[in-house]
Amino acid sequence: MLIRKPPQIRASEITPKHVYLNRRKFLAVPALAAFPGLAPAGVRLADVRKSPFSTDEKITPYQHATHYNNFYEFGTGKEQPAELAKNLRISPWAISVEGHVARPRVFDFDDIMKLAPLEERIYRLRCVEGWSMVIPWIGYPLNALIRQVEPTSKAKYVAFESLYDSKQMPAARWAGIPFPYVEGLRMDEAMHPLTLLCVGMYGETLPNQSGAPVRLVVPWKYGFKSIKSIVKIKFTEKQPPTTWSRANPQEYGFYSNVNPQVDHPRWSQAKERRLGEFFKRNTLMFNGYGDQVAQLYAGMDLRKYY
Amino acid sequence: MPAWTSASITKPLVFALCLSPLGALVWRGFHDGLGANPIEFITHATGDWTLRFLLITLAVTPARRLLGMPGLIRYRRMLGLFAFFYGCLHFITYLWLDKFFDLHEIAVDIGKRPFITAGFAAFVMLIPLAMTSTNNWVRRLGGKRWQRLHRLIYVSAAAGCLHYYWLVKSDVRAPLAYAAVLALLLAARMIARRPSRPAARGKESPATSAATPR
Numbered sequence A: 001m002l003i004r005k006p007p008q009i010r011a012s013e014i015t016p017k018h019v020y021l022n023r024r025k026f027l028a029v030p031a032l033a034a035f036p037g038l039a040p041a042g043v044r045l046a047d048v049r050k051s052p053f054s055t056d057e058k059i060t061p062y063q064h065a066t067h068y069n070n071f072y073e074f075g076t077g078k079e080q081p082a083e084l085a086k087n088l089r090i091s092p093w094a095i096s097v098e099g100h101v102a103r104p105r106v107f108d109f110d111d112i113m114k115l116a117p118l119e120e121r122i123y124r125l126r127c128v129e130g131w132s133m134v135i136p137w138i139g140y141p142l143n144a145l146i147r148q149v150e151p152t153s154k155a156k157y158v159a160f161e162s163l164y165d166s167k168q169m170p171a172a173r174w175a176g177i178p179f180p181y182v183e184g185l186r187m188d189e190a191m192h193p194l195t196l197l198c199v200g201m202y203g204e205t206l207p208n209q210s211g212a213p214v215r216l217v218v219p220w221k222y223g224f225k226s227i228k229s230i231v232k233i234k235f236t237e238k239q240p241p242t243t244w245s246r247a248n249p250q251e252y253g254f255y256s257n258v259n260p261q262v263d264h265p266r267w268s269q270a271k272e273r274r275l276g277e278f279f280k281r282n283t284l285m286f287n288g289y290g291d292q293v294a295q296l297y298a299g300m301d302l303r304k305y306y
Numbered sequence B: 001m002p003a004w005t006s007a008s009i010t011k012p013l014v015f016a017l018c019l020s021p022l023g024a025l026v027w028r029g030f031h032d033g034l035g036a037n038p039i040e041f042i043t044h045a046t047g048d049w050t051l052r053f054l055l056i057t058l059a060v061t062p063a064r065r066l067l068g069m070p071g072l073i074r075y076r077r078m079l080g081l082f083a084f085f086y087g088c089l090h091f092i093t094y095l096w097l098d099k100f101f102d103l104h105e106i107a108v109d110i111g112k113r114p115f116i117t118a119g120f121a122a123f124v125m126l127i128p129l130a131m132t133s134t135n136n137w138v139r140r141l142g143g144k145r146w147q148r149l150h151r152l153i154y155v156s157a158a159a160g161c162l163h164y165y166w167l168v169k170s171d172v173r174a175p176l177a178y179a180a181v182l183a184l185l186l187a188a189r190m191i192a193r194r195p196s197r198p199a200a201r202g203k204e205s206p207a208t209s210a211a212t213p214r
């Protein structure tokens, strides 16, 4: 092992760009920051406010939340993303925000970190497969970003796109779904204060397998709506295509609100297994966020718009 | 045959080997090795081993011919019963840990969800085969009828593959791989049955053939 530090290494080569550009928001733990390879995510985030939207339910252990993932770009096995996403390049990162907006713009990670104060939101996460977790996300409402770009009256929907790089994601070719992964929300869903633009979890920046560096979290919808590793956000007039409903329209719709009364054709959605619990618990309408979001769907037939 | 391959030694050995997937599962259970969703892990492991043992059982006859080891026949019953054993574990996992013996929900599931219907059919077909696996039953049914009945294992394995194919969300590689192995085994059987290959038939000793359907 080299003890003497090679003098020609610049700080920017050691510390991820978004970290050193943004020192005030990171309480860099020295040992971890010096060896980013040892702690692929683990940069602590400082100045994070608590949120009244947080649940006080028991938080899922970090190990489970980061080793039981659906991130099909990195394989369809639950433990594969933790391994295969390890070396994902997340710096530099750019998110292009475009479409029906007055001020289209490309944000880099640093811009994103500066848009609004960070909050911790402890949300339930319900997967369409029938399991759930409780995760302390860090981010701020997506509407803070949306306001920056000033959507026009034509903007009825928001389309999101994940990074797709077949070189960094060789396992993706076997996933059986089309890439890049795309998702969408109606404008009012995207503006809803619960809808989080997320940059961290468990007090730290996002681990790669959890959608680093920037993802969406929409807690009243099935997990696959909460798109990971976002590179594009586009405001559209028409309802945008979404990956799972494209792959299998009978089974996955555009809305995909958590709904115990509407079964997935292949399994019941009435119950869920909270990871770490033995017995199943009943699934709640809108994943328990009905008080906040039910009015978005007033008058809609949720069997039809599943 | 050398002494170390004598049945008194190899049979318990094969038996222990067949139990090792269960052993591994139990070991993991006591060492925090079942991951974030232990019940899913158990469901998948037992389902995988049911299907694997079905295919291993079906591979015995072609393997005897290809390897010129007719003695392998003595393990076939044990392997088939292990398929049933893991199938029982798999089904019990579902009944107990997934549905908590909610009979109404289970009945709805079996009727309504094609992947469960296929799995259930695959399992039910194994019950008569396990029941009639004794020498006594071979005699009672007569070799021919017993043989015809036990061809059900192909149907069960096919239903098992279909079950797997229908339950995956999008990545169909594993179920297709199992189905391909099954197709290969079926093809091997067809080819061997062709009358133009009398040599293959000749290898079978008359002593075992009555109780050893292909």
Ligand code: HEM
Residues within 6 Å of the ligand: B040, B043, B044, B045, B046, B047, B048, B050, B051, B087, B090, B091, B094, B098, B116, B119, B120, B121, B122, B123, B126, B156, B160, B161, B163, B164, B167
């Ligand atoms: C011979 C009979 C059967 C075979 C060969 C079989 C095989 C399998 C296999 C290979 C898997 C997937 C494992 C994996 O993903 O690694 C599986 C999963 C499963 N099987 Fe079976 N199975 C059988 C019978 C049944 C029965 C009778 C039931 C229930 C009535 C059942 C319920 C399930 C369930 C619930 C899953 C998990 C589905 C999921 O994770 O989404 N299986 N089975």
